[in-house]
Amino acid sequence: xxxxxxxxxxxxxxxxxxxxxxxxxxxxxxxxxxxxxxxxxxxxxxxxxxxxxxxxxxxxxxxxxxxxxxxxxxxxxxxxxxxxxxxxxxxxxxxxxxxxxxxxxxxxxx
Amino acid sequence: xxxxxxxxxxxxxxxxxxxxxxxxxxxxxxxxxxxxxxxxxxxxxxxxxxxxxxxxxxxxxxxxxxxxxxxxxxxxxxxxxxxxxxxxxxxxxxxxxxxxxxxxxxxxxxxxxxxxxxxxxxxxxxxxxxxxxxxxxxxxxxxxxxxxxxxxxxxxxxxxxxxxxxxxxxxxxxxxxxxxxxxxxxxxxxxxxxxxxxxxxxxxxxxxxxxxxxxxxxxxxxxxxxxxxxxxxxxxxxxxxxxxxxxxxxxxxxxxxxxxxxxxxxxxxxxxxxxxxxxxxxxxxxxxxxxxxxxxxxxxxxxxxxxxxxxxxxxxxxxxxxxxxxxxxxxxxxxxxxxxxxxxxxxxxxxxxxxxxxxxxxxxxxxxxxxxxxxxxxxxxxxxxxxxxxxxxxxxxxxxxxxxxxxxxxxxxxxxxxxxxxxxxxxxxxxxxxxxxxxxxxxxxxxxxxxxxxxxxxxxxxxxxxxxxxxxxxxxxxxxxxxxxxxxxxxxxxxxxxxxxxxxxxxxxxxxxxxxxxxxxxxxxxxxxxxxxxxxxxxxxxxxxxxxxxxxxxxxxxxxxxxxxxxxxxxxxxxxxxxxxxxxxxxxxxxxxxxxxxxxxxxxxxxxxxxxxxxxxxxxxxxxxxxxxxxxxxxxxxxxxxxxxxxxxxxxxxxxxxxxxxxxxxxxxxxxxxxxxxxxxxxxxxxxxxxxxxxxxxxxxxxxxxxxxxxxxxxxxxxxxxxxxxxxxxxxxxxxxxxxxxxxxxxxxxxxxxxxxxxxxxxxxxxxxxxxxxxxxxxxxxxxxxxxxxxxxxxxxxxxxxxxxxxxxxxxxxxxxxxxxxxxxxxxxxxxxxxxxxxxxxxxxxxxxxxxxxxxxxxxxxxxxxxxxxxxxxxxxxxxxxxxxx
Numbered sequence: 001x002x003x004x005x006x007x008x009x010x011x012x013x014x015x016x017x018x019x020x021x022x023x024x025x026x027x028x029x030x031x032x033x034x035x036x037x038x039x040x041x042x043x044x045x046x047x048x049x050x051x052x053x054x055x056x057x058x059x060x061x062x063x064x065x066x067x068x069x070x071x072x073x074x075x076x077x078x079x080x081x082x083x084x085x086x087x088x089x090x091x092x093x094x095x096x097x098x099x100x101x102x103x104x105x106x107x108x109x110x
Numbered sequence: 111x112x113x114x115x116x117x118x119x120x121x122x123x124x125x126x127x128x129x130x131x132x133x134x135x136x137x138x139x140x141x142x143x144x145x146x147x148x149x150x151x152x153x154x155x156x157x158x159x160x161x162x163x164x165x166x167x168x169x170x171x172x173x174x175x176x177x178x179x180x181x182x183x184x185x186x187x188x189x190x191x192x193x194x195x196x197x198x199x200x201x202x203x204x205x206x207x208x209x210x211x212x213x214x215x216x217x218x219x220x221x222x223x224x225x226x227x228x229x230x231x232x233x234x235x236x237x238x239x240x241x242x243x244x245x246x247x248x249x250x251x252x253x254x255x256x257x258x259x260x261x262x263x264x265x266x267x268x269x270x271x272x273x274x275x276x277x278x279x280x281x282x283x284x285x286x287x288x289x290x291x292x293x294x295x296x297x298x299x300x301x302x303x304x305x306x307x308x309x310x311x312x313x314x315x316x317x318x319x320x321x322x323x324x325x326x327x328x329x330x331x332x333x334x335x336x337x338x339x340x341x342x343x344x345x346x347x348x349x350x351x352x353x354x355x356x357x358x359x360x361x362x363x364x365x366x367x368x369x370x371x372x373x374x375x376x377x378x379x380x381x382x383x384x385x386x387x388x389x390x391x392x393x394x395x396x397x398x399x400x401x402x403x404x405x406x407x408x409x410x411x412x413x414x415x416x417x418x419x420x421x422x423x424x425x426x427x428x429x430x431x432x433x434x435x436x437x438x439x440x441x442x443x444x445x446x447x448x449x450x451x452x453x454x455x456x457x458x459x460x461x462x463x464x465x466x467x468x469x470x471x472x473x474x475x476x477x478x479x480x481x482x483x484x485x486x487x488x489x490x491x492x493x494x495x496x497x498x499x500x501x502x503x504x505x506x507x508x509x510x511x512x513x514x515x516x517x518x519x520x521x522x523x524x525x526x527x528x529x530x531x532x533x534x535x536x537x538x539x540x541x542x543x544x545x546x547x548x549x550x551x552x553x554x555x556x557x558x559x560x561x562x563x564x565x566x567x568x569x570x571x572x573x574x575x576x577x578x579x580x581x582x583x584x585x586x587x588x589x590x591x592x593x594x595x596x597x598x599x600x601x602x603x604x605x606x607x608x609x610x611x612x613x614x615x616x617x618x619x620x621x622x623x624x625x626x627x628x629x630x631x632x633x634x635x636x637x638x639x640x641x642x643x644x645x646x647x648x649x650x651x652x653x654x655x656x657x658x659x660x661x662x663x664x665x666x667x668x669x670x671x672x673x674x675x676x677x678x679x680x681x682x683x684x685x686x687x688x689x690x691x692x693x694x695x696x697x698x699x700x701x702x703x704x705x706x707x708x709x710x711x712x713x714x715x716x717x718x719x720x721x722x723x724x725x726x727x728x729x730x731x732x733x734x735x736x737x738x739x740x741x742x743x744x745x746x747x748x749x750x751x752x753x754x755x756x757x758x759x760x761x762x763x764x765x766x767x768x769x770x771x772x773x774x775x776x777x778x779x780x781x782x783x784x785x786x787x788x789x790x791x792x793x794x795x796x797x798x799x800x801x802x803x804x805x806x807x808x809x810x811x812x813x814x815x816x817x818x819x820x821x822x823x824x825x826x827x828x829x830x831x832x833x834x835x836x837x838x839x840x841x842x843x844x845x846x847x848x849x850x851x852x853x854x855x856x857x858x859x860x861x862x863x864x865x866x867x868x869x870x871x872x873x874x875x876x877x878x879x880x881x882x883x884x885x886x887x888x889x890x891x892x893x894x895x896x897x898x899x900x901x902x903x904x905x906x907x908x909x910x911x912x913x914x915x916x917x918x919x920x921x922x923x924x925x926x927x928x929x930x931x932x933x934x935x936x937x938x939x940x941x942x943x944x945x946x947x948x949x950x951x952x953x954x955x956x957x958x959x960x961x962x963x964x965x966x967x968x969x970x971x972x973x974x975x976x977x978x979x980x981x982x983x984x985x986x987x988x989x990x991x992x993x994x995x996x
Contacts, residue, residue, distance in 0.1 A: 027136070049169075051137075051173060052172050055180070059176050059183070076136050077129070
């Protein structure tokens with residue numbers, strides 16, 4: 001198996017996906033674009049780990065998937081946040097904020 | 111978590127692969143198109159989309175695996191939530207029909223409870239392994255004399271030694287001597303003198319059973335043989351607690367037993383109850399002096415227990431023992447006729463006599479559960495008809511047939527579960543009751559209880575019950591024709607099929623009820639026959655005090671004086687009408703076997719003399735117990751040791767050996783030496799068991815042929831047990847150290863002797879009544895249902911001028927036809943199992959036509975009533991009124 005970058009990114013990727021879906025149901029491609037656009041491409045997120053993360057979140061019951069129709073009339077798999085996913089987002093988001101704040105405190109000159 | 115209203119159909123592995131492909135393709139195409147829209151050439155766009163995606167195949171594999179797991183988890187969740195939904199639905203349905211639920215749960219509870227109670231007896235007595243390590247390797251060994259028909263004979267101590275030395279099949283074997291009420295030792299020097307119930311054991315006994323002592327140690331080989339330091343004693347846990355408060359300090363001290371000091375070596379584990387639950391101490395057999403029990407081969411008084419080596423079969427062990435016994439028979443003339451040995455699993459020898467009765471009970475109670483099952487199935491079926499519309503609606507809304515069956519099944523299992531709880535509660539009480547009324551009837555009674563296996567049995571019985579009575583009505587109900595049911599305004603179309611099914615159920619119920627009442631009827635007849643047995647004595651107001659005379663304190667000839675003096679003084683007690691003594695009271699021992707010869711009777715060379723039972727009694731014994739002399743006289747105080755030896759024989763003996771002649775006046779030669787003149791013939795006295803006719807028996811006067819075991823019997827004017835104290839005082843006034851083995855009344859003995867048949871009769875009777883009630887209920891139910899279904903036809907018939915009696919007859923005939931078919935089947939079943947049941951009956955054949963006819967007539971009468979009641983209601987209605995109401 002190829003080297004898996006997900007181990008590095010896993011926690012980050014999950015919280016990004018959940019955050020994205022918090023705005024409403026969307027398909028994998030849309031999630032991918034949204035993250036890319038929001039970060040201005042700063043985070044080099046590959047799509048394979050993204051889909052893996054989506055399906056893992058589905059397995060964990062954080063998101064629900066259903067086939068729907070995309071804007072240009074194609075069958076697409078839509079993901080939607082579940083109550084559990086929303087809860088998980090809340091927890092991880094605050095953890096990330098605290099983590100980031102801590103890192104910033106170290107990096108900011110006193 | 112969100113619950114979908116309509117679930118997506120489940121995805122197969124192929125579906126999942128297709129979905130993942132479609133998702134990835136969608137992504138790549140979208141990305142490529144977006145790039146192309148930015149002016150990237152198509153080839154480059156597709157390549158860049160792929161590159162941005164990363165390892166497509168790896169992702170696909172990973173996602174497919176994950177999705178399959180997600181799908182499986184989802185399926186499990188759905189199944190559980192469906193199950194909960196079904197259970198909730200079932201409970202609500204039952205709550206909506208409380209009468210039905212109550213009847214069904216109670217019926218099942220009774221059925222399951224009765225089964226669980228009986229099974230817990232079977233479990234404790236027959237199924238639970240004996241409380242020894244690897245109990246299946248334990249066997250009982252017997253000396254066998256085929257020519258005398260003695261298969262499971264005792265073994266002499268000398269033979270035990272030889273067997274032990276020669277055999278290779280067993281890791282060890284040992285003999286033990288224990289007779290209820292006889293094998294005992296006098297324990298003195300610690301408060302009141304006590305008679306200790308003693309098991310005398312040979313070397314190898316403890317090793318064969320292979321257990322470790324709870325405290326101290328077991329005797330070594332050299333402490334269990336003549337010439338060794340064999341004055342040692344091992345205490346049972348019970349005696350240790352009772353007498354010494356479980357103090358370890360008693361180890362190493364000495365107890366005074368029969369006037370001699372015995373060192374306390376150890377204490378047995380609490381669950382060692384072999385061969386009796388009542389033992390106090392275990393002592394080496396070698397301590398029994400020769401003048402008490404001679405150590406010679408013809409004295410075959412030991413039982414033997416042996417443990418086979420791993421891998422040795424019972425057949426191989428049997429073959430070796432036969433070889434050894436044959437060799438000993440060739441070597442020792444005393445063993446000539448005892449030229450075989452018998453090897454039996456130890457468990458069989460412990461539970462043998464109760465095995466059949468318990469299995470009969472288990473079978474009967476199983477039928478009760480079947481009837482309960484069929485009955486609840488009938489009730490469910492009736493409800494299914496009513497619920498036809500509800501089920502049709504559910505089917506119309508898209509519930510599959512499987513789903514409906516599952517739902518009905520779940521409902522049945524809810525019922526069965528509730529029934530199981532009721533049953534367990536009932537069983538707990540019933541087991542306690544059963545144990546109380548079966549005191550002394552059951553070996554291993556202390557091992558009976560509700561253990562894991564019994565609980566498992568109850569759960570399994572409930573589960574199977576639930577499936578059986580759930581499936582029967584569920585199948586036709588689920589096949590309901592949806593449109594028809596809805597069109598008919600709630601009248602389900604299962605009616606036709608349902609009626610046939612219900613009639614079939616009723617036939618089954620009546621058949622089972624017939625089987626049960628046949629069993630109950632036969633058992634009752636058998637019990638009555640037992641009650642009518644003339645035991646040969648009159649048990650009213652007879653009290654007995656049993657003791658063993660010490661030959662140390664009363665060596666002959668003083669022995670005879672002491673014996674006679676006790677009897678004479680008891681006779682003088684106010685309140686005593688008459689008194690006498692015997693070695694064994696009826697049902698408390700069978701005396702001994704003795705070889706005899708008669709004048710004119712030629713014993714062919716090489717054959718043993720014929721054997722008869724022999725019992726030592728005192729003068730006045732027959733008069734006291736109410737036996738009648740048919741000829742001649744009974745013993746008198748003049749038949750002393752120095753007088754000519756005399757004997758009395760019973761009627762069975764006279765009939766067997768003196769057919770058409772007078773026995774009185776002839777000479778009996780006993781044991782090939784002393785001649786005894788027959789002076790009287792007494793009526794047959796049942797000695798071994800109430801159900802066993804008396805054996806040919808020779809009675810000897812205890813003054814001329816003495817035995818130490820003495821059962822002093824007195825007939826009293828008033829309450830018999832009240833005299834026991836006075837009798838004991840008389841004994842103690844003559845010998846302060848005399849221990850008393852036991853005190854009982856003859857009425858107690860009769861009660862005990864009748865206890866097991868009474869228990870069987872009561873239980874089978876209860877099962878029979880239960881079966882008949884349920885059968886009648888089923889019959890009533892189907893008729894009432896039929897009447898309600900045909901109500902309009904009936905009204906029309908009546909309105910058109912049909913005689914009510916004719917309409918009534920129509921229904922009664924239908925009901926009785928069902929009953930008769932059921933009874934015929936039940937009767938056939940009863941005849942089929944008659945051979946098995948016959949073994950527990952006394953005085954009545956299992957095919958007894960009178961009994962079977964009587965119970966059939968009774969059942970038919972009940973069936974007639976059960977059909978007549980609903981039919982009458984149908985015919986009694988005023989047709990015009992009814993039509994108007996409709």
